[in-house]
Amino acid sequence: MTWGERVARIDRISVDALDERQLEEVRQSVRQERDAEANKALSVAIMGQTGVGKSSLLNVLFGTRLPVGDLKPATCEPRVISIPGNSGHTLTFWDMPGIGESAGADLAYRSMYLDRLSESDVVIWAVHADSGSAAEETRRLNRILRDADPELRRQVVSKLTFVLTKADTLTPPPWIFDMRGPHGSFVPSPALAARLERRAAHVEETVVAPWCDLLRAGTYNTGEFTVSDDRLSFDRHAVRYRGHFTEQVRERYSAAHPEHAAVFSRLRDNHRVLPCSALFRFNLARLMVSVVNKLGPTAVFRFQRVLDDAAELAGVPVSAMREYGNFVVWDGVRGVRAFDLARFPL
Known part of the structure; x- marks a missing residue:
């Protein structure tokens, strides 16, 4: 029984049925449960197919050094990162083993996935931005929830926030680096932004919309x-x-x-598919704001420090930006370098 249900129960109790000492004991119990719920640690699970960049995302968000790998799964068991909020509150991120490593691994992990989905307050489900297998994400989610009761399925699908990771892999059209002194930020060109929007809309239609009755x-x-x-x-x-x-x-x-446009925008963020890039630090601040907003009425105030820090996530040093890509044109006839973008001063 939750503390809210206990409050309702007290409202139904006749004062004459309890003496003052007993009534105060019940009230004290309710206050303790209310305070425990208000101060409980909140948790976010990050799930998705092997290789979509879940660990890389956490490394950039929190400055951690979780191992990442291109050739084989780097996460074989849940890994946890806890960060402090205001007044000692804790926000915990769970980096989950990748889905899709093998049918056998998925079967072995299914119970673990379902437990983490049910226990977490928010679940970030990562989808590779350059993947055309949105329908496969639906099948994976269906397999995890297959044996769950209807109420648990409703709770889980409402916790999900889908993100398109590694948006930096989508080129051309080009990305734009908005340079402001020694730092800058990456933004997609209008044509690329439209491409990202189409991909996000496709994932939302394919993966999110089928659950509309439960959302x-x-x-x-x-x-x-x-x-x-x-x-x-x-x-x-x-x-x-x-x-x-x-x-x-x-x-x-x-x-x-x-007059309530901001409220409707926050509600929209519950089901919006958000493109992001750990490498380019693109949309990371927006992702953090969306997660904290979705955590509940008190989370925005409890984790204001997290939101304040999120404002700095978009900054990329110019020196780092120049290492992310370059064009070298080699003149094969003359045997000389005809063009090297890195040689051009900014």
């Missing part, structure tokens, strides 16, 4: 939200939506209630 979206309420209908509900702390919060849904609600 739920939620975000924090600053106390000013007042819109309610057959799918929207709210209380003092949270705003919730029942179903798949698509871009079309966001546009419709925002047009009808422009």
Whole structure:
């Protein structure tokens, strides 16, 4: 029984049925459970196919040195990173073994995957941006949830945040490096941004949309939200939506209630597929904001330090940027280097 259910139970108890000492004991128990829930450590699991860059993502986000590998899986068992929030709260990230290493490994790991999915507050499901196997992601998720009861399936699919990793592998069109002194940030060119958007929309349609009957979206309420209908509900702390919060849904609600556009944008982030790149540090700040927003009404305040740090994630030193790619044109007739991009000053 949760502390909220205990509060409701107290409301039903006749004061005459308990003496003051017994009633105070019940109230104290409720307060303790409420405080434990408010201060509990929150956890985020990162899952996905072997080789999509889950460990690389965590390394860039938190400055860790988890091993990464191109030729064989680098993560064979769950690895954990814990970071402090405000007032001693803890946010834990679980780096899970890759899915798809082999049918036998997936079968052996299925129970572990399901346990972590059910226990985590948010699950980041990573999909390689240059992969055309979005349908396979749906099959993997179906296999994991096959034996789960309907309520657990509903809880799990509502926790999922899908990201397209290694967006830097998508070229051409080119990436743009916005240089500001010794640092800068990578942004996709308009044509590449449109390409990323199409891929994200495809993954959302293929992997997210089939679960529309089970999906739920939620975000924090600053106390000013007042819109309610057959799918929207709210209380003092949270705003919730029942179903798949698509871009079309966001546009419709925002047009009808422009004063709450920020709330609808946060609800949209629950089901938006987000392209990102650990190498280019692209969209990492947006990913962290989306995760913290999805953790619940109190998480935004408990982990404000994480959000403050996230603002620095996009910065890439110019010296590092120059090592990420280069064109060398070799004149095979004359046997000389005709062009070397690295030789051009910035």
